[in-house]
Amino acid sequence: MGILTDTYTLNTGAKIPRIGFGTWQIPNGNEAYTSTAFALKSGYRHIDTARVYGNEESVGKAIADSGIAREDIFLTTKLPADIKTYEGVLDAFETSLATLGVNYVDLYLIHAPWPWTDRGGNYTEGNIAAWKAMEEIYKSGRAKAIGVSNFSVSDIQAILDNGTIVPAANQIKFFIGNTEKDNVTEFCQAHNILIEAYSPLATGRILDKPQVQKIADKYDKTVAQISIRYTLQRGTVTLPKSTHEEYILQNANVDFEIDAEDMAYLDSLKDLVDLTQPNIRK
Numbered sequence: 207m208g209i210l211t212d213t214y215t216l217n218t219g220a221k222i223p224r225i226g227f228g229t230w231q232i233p234n235g236n237e238a239y240t241s242t243a244f245a246l247k248s249g250y251r252h253i254d255t256a257r258v259y260g261n262e263e264s265v266g267k268a269i270a271d272s273g274i275a276r277e278d279i280f281l282t283t284k285l286p287a288d289i290k291t292y293e294g295v296l297d298a299f300e301t302s303l304a305t306l307g308v309n310y311v312d313l314y315l316i317h318a319p320w321p322w323t324d325r326g327g328n329y330t331e332g333n334i335a336a337w338k339a340m341e342e343i344y345k346s347g348r349a350k351a352i353g354v355s356n357f358s359v360s361d362i363q364a365i366l367d368n369g370t371i372v373p374a375a376n377q378i379k380f381f382i383g384n385t386e387k388d389n390v391t392e393f394c395q396a397h398n399i400l401i402e403a404y405s406p407l408a409t410g411r412i413l414d415k416p417q418v419q420k421i422a423d424k425y426d427k428t429v430a431q432i433s434i435r436y437t438l439q440r441g442t443v444t445l446p447k448s449t450h451e452e453y454i455l456q457n458a459n460v461d462f463e464i465d466a467e468d469m470a471y472l473d474s475l476k477d478l479v480d481l482t483q484p485n486i487r488k
Protein backbone atom coordinates (compact mmCIF):
# COMPACT_ATOMS: atom_id res chain seq x y z
CA MET A 207 0.00 0.00 0.00
CA GLY A 208 1.13 3.55 -0.46
CA ILE A 209 2.33 6.11 2.02
CA LEU A 210 -1.24 7.25 2.80
CA THR A 211 -1.86 3.96 4.55
CA ASP A 212 1.50 3.79 6.34
CA THR A 213 0.84 3.93 10.06
CA TYR A 214 2.38 4.54 13.42
CA THR A 215 1.12 2.66 16.46
CA LEU A 216 -0.36 4.73 19.27
CA ASN A 217 0.30 3.84 22.90
CA THR A 218 -3.21 2.31 22.88
CA GLY A 219 -2.08 -0.20 20.25
CA ALA A 220 -4.27 1.41 17.56
CA LYS A 221 -2.80 2.29 14.18
CA ILE A 222 -2.77 5.88 12.96
CA PRO A 223 -2.00 6.81 9.34
CA ARG A 224 1.15 8.94 9.20
CA ILE A 225 -0.41 11.47 6.85
CA GLY A 226 -3.69 13.10 7.79
CA PHE A 227 -5.79 15.63 5.94
CA GLY A 228 -5.84 18.86 7.95
CA THR A 229 -9.06 20.88 7.84
CA TRP A 230 -8.20 23.96 9.90
CA GLN A 231 -9.45 27.09 8.14
CA ILE A 232 -11.61 25.19 5.67
CA PRO A 233 -15.12 26.65 6.01
CA ASN A 234 -18.08 24.37 6.69
CA GLY A 235 -20.25 23.69 3.66
CA ASN A 236 -19.11 23.07 0.13
CA GLU A 237 -15.40 23.73 0.67
CA ALA A 238 -14.97 21.38 3.63
CA TYR A 239 -17.21 18.77 2.02
CA THR A 240 -15.53 18.70 -1.39
CA SER A 241 -11.96 18.88 -0.13
CA THR A 242 -12.50 16.14 2.46
CA ALA A 243 -14.34 14.03 -0.11
CA PHE A 244 -11.50 14.51 -2.60
CA ALA A 245 -8.88 13.63 0.01
CA LEU A 246 -10.73 10.40 0.82
CA LYS A 247 -11.16 9.59 -2.86
CA SER A 248 -7.43 10.13 -3.34
CA GLY A 249 -6.55 7.62 -0.65
CA TYR A 250 -6.24 9.71 2.52
CA ARG A 251 -7.57 7.66 5.43
CA HIS A 252 -6.95 10.11 8.25
CA ILE A 253 -8.98 13.29 8.70
CA ASP A 254 -8.25 15.90 11.36
CA THR A 255 -10.93 18.36 12.43
CA ALA A 256 -12.00 20.21 15.57
CA ARG A 257 -15.19 21.58 17.06
CA VAL A 258 -13.77 25.09 16.78
CA TYR A 259 -13.07 24.75 13.04
CA GLY A 260 -16.85 24.79 12.61
CA ASN A 261 -16.67 22.19 9.84
CA GLU A 262 -17.44 18.93 11.66
CA GLU A 263 -20.79 18.71 9.89
CA SER A 264 -19.35 18.82 6.36
CA VAL A 265 -16.38 16.66 7.26
CA GLY A 266 -18.72 14.05 8.74
CA LYS A 267 -20.96 14.15 5.70
CA ALA A 268 -18.00 13.66 3.36
CA ILE A 269 -16.96 10.63 5.41
CA ALA A 270 -20.49 9.21 5.38
CA ASP A 271 -20.87 9.73 1.64
CA SER A 272 -17.42 8.34 0.79
CA GLY A 273 -18.53 4.74 0.77
CA ILE A 274 -15.42 3.89 2.80
CA ALA A 275 -16.04 1.77 5.89
CA ARG A 276 -15.93 3.87 9.03
CA GLU A 277 -13.31 1.60 10.58
CA ASP A 278 -11.00 2.26 7.64
CA ILE A 279 -10.90 6.00 8.40
CA PHE A 280 -9.00 7.54 11.29
CA LEU A 281 -10.98 10.56 12.51
CA THR A 282 -9.78 13.12 15.03
CA THR A 283 -11.70 15.98 16.58
CA LYS A 284 -10.92 18.33 19.46
CA LEU A 285 -12.46 19.72 22.60
CA PRO A 286 -12.89 23.52 22.46
CA ALA A 287 -9.99 25.11 24.32
CA ASP A 288 -12.20 27.13 26.68
CA ILE A 289 -13.97 24.07 28.13
CA LYS A 290 -12.16 23.07 31.31
CA THR A 291 -14.81 21.30 33.38
CA TYR A 292 -15.68 17.62 33.65
CA GLU A 293 -19.33 18.06 32.64
CA GLY A 294 -18.44 20.56 29.95
CA VAL A 295 -16.17 18.02 28.26
CA LEU A 296 -18.83 15.30 28.27
CA ASP A 297 -21.33 17.73 26.71
CA ALA A 298 -18.90 19.00 24.09
CA PHE A 299 -18.00 15.46 23.09
CA GLU A 300 -21.68 14.57 22.56
CA THR A 301 -22.07 17.66 20.39
CA SER A 302 -19.07 16.70 18.27
CA LEU A 303 -20.27 13.14 17.75
CA ALA A 304 -23.73 14.35 16.79
CA THR A 305 -22.38 17.02 14.44
CA LEU A 306 -19.97 14.61 12.79
CA GLY A 307 -22.72 11.98 12.57
CA VAL A 308 -20.50 9.22 13.91
CA ASN A 309 -20.74 7.03 16.98
CA TYR A 310 -17.05 7.17 17.80
CA VAL A 311 -13.90 9.10 16.96
CA ASP A 312 -10.46 7.59 16.72
CA LEU A 313 -8.78 10.39 18.63
CA TYR A 314 -10.18 13.13 20.83
CA LEU A 315 -7.81 15.94 21.83
CA ILE A 316 -7.92 18.79 24.33
CA HIS A 317 -7.40 21.54 21.78
CA ALA A 318 -5.16 23.73 23.94
CA PRO A 319 -4.09 24.08 27.58
CA TRP A 320 -5.69 27.52 27.73
CA PRO A 321 -8.59 29.29 26.01
CA TRP A 322 -7.46 31.12 22.84
CA THR A 323 -8.44 34.38 24.52
CA ASP A 324 -5.99 33.74 27.37
CA ARG A 325 -2.99 32.09 25.74
CA GLY A 326 -0.41 31.08 28.31
CA GLY A 327 -2.86 31.39 31.24
CA ASN A 328 -2.65 28.79 33.99
CA TYR A 329 -5.49 26.29 33.65
CA THR A 330 -3.79 23.30 35.27
CA GLU A 331 -6.75 22.47 37.50
CA GLY A 332 -9.14 22.74 34.57
CA ASN A 333 -6.95 20.55 32.39
CA ILE A 334 -6.84 17.89 35.08
CA ALA A 335 -10.65 18.01 35.41
CA ALA A 336 -11.02 17.89 31.63
CA TRP A 337 -8.63 14.94 31.42
CA LYS A 338 -10.74 12.97 33.90
CA ALA A 339 -13.69 13.35 31.52
CA MET A 340 -11.49 12.45 28.55
CA GLU A 341 -10.54 9.26 30.39
CA GLU A 342 -14.24 8.44 30.90
CA ILE A 343 -14.91 8.98 27.21
CA TYR A 344 -11.98 6.73 26.33
CA LYS A 345 -13.21 4.01 28.68
CA SER A 346 -16.67 4.20 27.10
CA GLY A 347 -15.07 3.28 23.75
CA ARG A 348 -16.46 6.33 21.99
CA ALA A 349 -12.99 7.81 21.59
CA LYS A 350 -10.53 5.07 20.70
CA ALA A 351 -7.68 7.26 21.94
CA ILE A 352 -7.36 10.56 23.81
CA GLY A 353 -4.68 13.19 23.73
CA VAL A 354 -3.78 16.85 23.85
CA SER A 355 -2.78 19.65 21.54
CA ASN A 356 -0.56 22.69 21.98
CA PHE A 357 0.57 21.29 25.35
CA SER A 358 3.99 22.19 26.75
CA VAL A 359 6.14 19.84 28.79
CA SER A 360 4.75 21.21 32.06
CA ASP A 361 1.15 20.97 30.80
CA ILE A 362 1.72 17.31 29.94
CA GLN A 363 3.55 16.64 33.17
CA ALA A 364 0.45 17.76 35.10
CA ILE A 365 -1.61 15.18 33.19
CA LEU A 366 0.96 12.45 33.78
CA ASP A 367 1.08 13.29 37.50
CA ASN A 368 -2.69 13.45 38.02
CA GLY A 369 -4.25 11.20 35.39
CA THR A 370 -4.32 7.47 34.93
CA ILE A 371 -4.05 7.38 31.14
CA VAL A 372 -1.02 8.72 29.26
CA PRO A 373 -2.08 10.95 26.34
CA ALA A 374 -1.74 9.10 23.03
CA ALA A 375 -0.74 12.22 21.10
CA ASN A 376 0.22 15.86 21.36
CA GLN A 377 -0.66 17.83 18.26
CA ILE A 378 1.62 20.84 17.92
CA LYS A 379 2.75 23.37 15.38
CA PHE A 380 5.72 21.69 13.76
CA PHE A 381 7.55 22.69 10.62
CA ILE A 382 11.09 23.23 9.39
CA GLY A 383 12.72 25.78 11.66
CA ASN A 384 10.04 25.50 14.35
CA THR A 385 10.39 22.16 16.08
CA GLU A 386 12.26 22.47 19.32
CA LYS A 387 10.21 24.75 21.51
CA ASP A 388 10.54 23.63 25.12
CA ASN A 389 11.93 20.27 23.90
CA VAL A 390 8.33 19.12 23.84
CA THR A 391 9.00 16.78 20.92
CA GLU A 392 11.76 14.89 22.73
CA PHE A 393 9.71 14.81 25.93
CA CYS A 394 6.70 13.33 24.17
CA GLN A 395 8.69 10.85 22.15
CA ALA A 396 10.39 9.67 25.37
CA HIS A 397 6.95 9.13 26.95
CA ASN A 398 5.48 7.32 23.94
CA ILE A 399 3.21 10.27 23.15
CA LEU A 400 3.00 10.66 19.39
CA ILE A 401 3.71 14.12 18.00
CA GLU A 402 1.28 15.28 15.33
CA ALA A 403 2.54 18.15 13.20
CA TYR A 404 -0.02 20.78 12.33
CA SER A 405 0.82 23.55 9.90
CA PRO A 406 3.66 21.53 8.33
CA LEU A 407 3.81 24.28 5.68
CA ALA A 408 3.75 27.01 8.32
CA THR A 409 0.22 27.75 7.05
CA GLY A 410 1.81 28.49 3.66
CA ARG A 411 4.51 30.83 4.90
CA ILE A 412 7.29 28.32 4.17
CA LEU A 413 6.51 28.11 0.48
CA ASP A 414 8.65 31.06 -0.64
CA LYS A 415 11.72 30.20 1.43
CA PRO A 416 14.81 29.88 -0.80
CA GLN A 417 16.60 27.68 1.73
CA VAL A 418 13.93 24.99 1.32
CA GLN A 419 13.56 25.64 -2.42
CA LYS A 420 17.23 24.76 -2.80
CA ILE A 421 16.59 21.32 -1.27
CA ALA A 422 13.39 20.92 -3.29
CA ASP A 423 15.31 21.53 -6.52
CA LYS A 424 17.87 18.93 -5.55
CA TYR A 425 15.20 16.23 -5.10
CA ASP A 426 13.00 17.48 -7.94
CA LYS A 427 10.16 18.02 -5.44
CA THR A 428 8.19 21.07 -4.34
CA VAL A 429 8.83 23.03 -1.15
CA ALA A 430 5.56 21.62 0.18
CA GLN A 431 6.71 18.05 -0.44
CA ILE A 432 10.08 18.65 1.23
CA SER A 433 8.35 20.26 4.21
CA ILE A 434 5.90 17.38 4.61
CA ARG A 435 8.56 14.74 4.11
CA TYR A 436 10.72 16.49 6.72
CA THR A 437 7.99 16.19 9.35
CA LEU A 438 7.55 12.47 8.56
CA GLN A 439 11.28 11.82 8.86
CA ARG A 440 11.19 13.53 12.24
CA GLY A 441 8.77 10.82 13.35
CA THR A 442 5.60 12.90 13.45
CA VAL A 443 2.17 12.45 11.98
CA THR A 444 1.80 15.24 9.44
CA LEU A 445 -1.42 17.16 8.77
CA PRO A 446 -1.13 19.29 5.63
CA LYS A 447 -4.21 21.30 4.73
CA SER A 448 -5.34 22.26 1.26
CA THR A 449 -8.51 23.00 -0.61
CA HIS A 450 -6.95 22.41 -4.04
CA GLU A 451 -7.05 18.99 -5.67
CA GLU A 452 -3.60 19.43 -7.15
CA TYR A 453 -2.10 20.17 -3.75
CA ILE A 454 -4.06 17.46 -1.94
CA LEU A 455 -2.51 14.96 -4.37
CA GLN A 456 0.94 16.51 -4.30
CA ASN A 457 1.06 16.54 -0.50
CA ALA A 458 0.57 12.78 -0.40
CA ASN A 459 3.23 12.18 -3.02
CA VAL A 460 6.07 12.15 -0.52
CA ASP A 461 7.42 8.64 -0.80
CA PHE A 462 11.08 9.65 -1.10
CA GLU A 463 13.94 10.06 1.34
CA ILE A 464 15.70 13.26 2.37
CA ASP A 465 19.28 12.21 3.17
CA ALA A 466 20.84 12.74 6.58
CA GLU A 467 22.96 15.68 5.50
CA ASP A 468 19.99 17.55 4.07
CA MET A 469 17.88 16.72 7.14
CA ALA A 470 20.66 18.23 9.27
CA TYR A 471 20.64 21.32 7.07
CA LEU A 472 16.84 21.66 7.39
CA ASP A 473 17.19 21.14 11.16
CA SER A 474 19.62 24.04 11.24
CA LEU A 475 17.14 26.51 9.72
CA LYS A 476 16.00 27.95 13.04
CA ASP A 477 13.31 30.65 12.93
CA LEU A 478 12.94 30.28 9.17
CA VAL A 479 9.38 31.57 9.28
CA ASP A 480 8.00 34.44 11.30
CA LEU A 481 4.35 33.57 11.85
CA THR A 482 3.56 37.17 12.75
CA GLN A 483 4.44 38.28 9.22
CA PRO A 484 1.76 38.52 6.51
CA ASN A 485 1.02 35.27 4.69
CA ILE A 486 1.41 35.23 0.92
CA ARG A 487 -1.13 32.41 0.81
CA LYS A 488 -3.97 34.25 2.50
Ligand code: A2P
Pocket residue numbers: 228404405406407408409410413428430431445446447448449450452453454456457487488
Ligand atom coordinates in the same frame (compact mmCIF):
# COMPACT_ATOMS: atom_id res chain seq x y z
P1 A2P B 1 -4.95 26.05 -0.11
O1 A2P B 1 -5.67 25.64 1.15
O2 A2P B 1 -5.48 27.30 -0.71
O3 A2P B 1 -4.91 24.92 -1.08
P2 A2P B 1 -0.53 24.23 6.45
O4 A2P B 1 -0.78 22.81 6.08
O5 A2P B 1 0.83 24.46 7.02
O6 A2P B 1 -1.61 24.81 7.32
O7 A2P B 1 -0.54 25.10 5.10
C1 A2P B 1 -1.73 25.30 4.38
C2 A2P B 1 -1.55 26.38 3.35
O8 A2P B 1 -0.62 25.96 2.35
C3 A2P B 1 -2.84 26.71 2.63
O9 A2P B 1 -2.81 28.08 2.31
C4 A2P B 1 -2.75 25.85 1.37
O10 A2P B 1 -3.43 26.40 0.28
C5 A2P B 1 -1.29 25.88 1.08
N1 A2P B 1 -0.83 24.65 0.42
C6 A2P B 1 -1.11 23.38 0.83
N2 A2P B 1 -0.47 22.50 0.04
C7 A2P B 1 0.21 23.21 -0.88
C8 A2P B 1 1.05 22.85 -1.97
N3 A2P B 1 1.32 21.59 -2.24
N4 A2P B 1 1.57 23.86 -2.73
C9 A2P B 1 1.31 25.15 -2.45
N5 A2P B 1 0.52 25.55 -1.42
C10 A2P B 1 -0.02 24.58 -0.64
